[in-house]
Amino acid sequence: EVQLVQSGAEVKKPGESLKISCKGSGYSFTSYWIGWVRQMPGKGLEWMGIIYPGDSDTRYSPSFQGQVTISADKSISTAYLQWSSLKASDTAMYYCARKVEAVAGIDYWGQGTLVTVSS
Amino acid sequence: NFMLTQPHSVSESPGKTVTISCTRSSGSIASNYVQWYQQRPGSAPTTVIYEDNQRPSGVPDRFSGSIDSSSNSASLTISGLKTEDEADYYCQSYDSSTNWVFGGGTKLTVL
Numbered sequence: 001e002v003q004l005v006q007s008g009a010e011v012k013k014p015g016e017s018l019k020i021s022c023k024g025s026g027y028s029f030t031s032y033w034i035g036w037v038r039q040m041p042g043k044g045l046e047w048m049g050i051i052y053p054g055d056s057d058t059r060y061s062p063s064f065q066g067q068v069t070i071s072a073d074k075s076i077s078t079a080y081l082q083w084s085s086l087k088a089s090d091t092a093m094y095y096c097a098r099k100v101e102a103v104a105g106i107d108y109w110g111q112g113t114l115v116t117v118s119s
Numbered sequence: 120n121f122m123l124t125q126p127h128s129v130s131e132s133p134g135k136t137v138t139i140s141c142t143r144s145s146g147s148i149a150s151n152y153v154q155w156y157q158q159r160p161g162s163a164p165t166t167v168i169y170e171d172n173q174r175p176s177g178v179p180d181r182f183s184g185s186i187d188s189s190s191n192s193a194s195l196t197i198s199g200l201k202t203e204d205e206a207d208y209y210c211q212s213y214d215s216s217t218n219w220v221f222g223g224g225t226k227l228t229v230l
Contacts, residue, residue, distance in 0.1 A: 035218070036221060037219070037221075044209065044221060044222075044223050045156075045164070045211075045221040045224070045226040046221065047217065047218055047219035047220070047221065048221075050218055059218060061217060061218070062217070067209070078137050095163055095164070099219075100169065102170075102190055103154065103169050104151060104152065104153040104169045104212075104213030104218075104219075105152060105154035105166070105169050105170075105211060105213070105219075106156070106164075106166060106167065106177070106219070107156065107166055109163045109164050109165065109166075110163065112163050
């Protein structure tokens with residue numbers, strides 16, 4: 001069974017750093033792109049970026065380029081999303097999702113990680 | 120780059136049929152597949168339609184998808200509405216520069 005299991009909720013202060021994770025299982029982790037999607041409170045889905053764990057090829061949405069870093073450790077089948085200096089506006093739910101290459105869509109989603117940034 | 124526009128909300132009674140539209144702003148709707156995701160309150164999204172009109176296993180055949188080149192739009196139709204169908208629905212397609220493009224989402228109320 002394919003699963004994407006994300007790390008737990010985080011509460012941080014502005015200016016702090018953070019790295020959240022997404023562990024894949026039940027499939028060849030290095031053969032599928034993993035993307036990150038932001039959902040701000042009460043809002044829609046926004047694509048942030050995507051990584052191919054096989055060779056760490058990474059693409060970013062222009063809206064998020066320079067704001068976050070996406071990485072992966074294929075030895076433990078885990079993708080990461082990190083911030084070096086959080087802002088209150090980073091408060092959101094973050095989902096990882098597996099890309100289906102043939103349709104350029106998503107077949108599996110993680111359960112989401114809620115990040116709250118507040119002083 | 121293009122945008123996908125959905126109605127903010129739709130509502131219908133149990134047992135009826137509802138259709139949610141997703142209009143592409145530029146370029147052909149047929150040039151990239153459209154997917155539809157269901158997001159129930161407090162839950163992660165799940166895929167209900169992929170490749171314009173295909174249902175993943177486990178999704179009831181009450182859910183169907185289509186595209187219409189004349190209106191440059193995709194549609195999600197849910198027949199025999201159930202209260203459990205009440206959720207937000209998002210369409211998604213692909214752009215070579217921005218990767219996943221999502222519609223703004225439609226809140227379906229089954230009253």
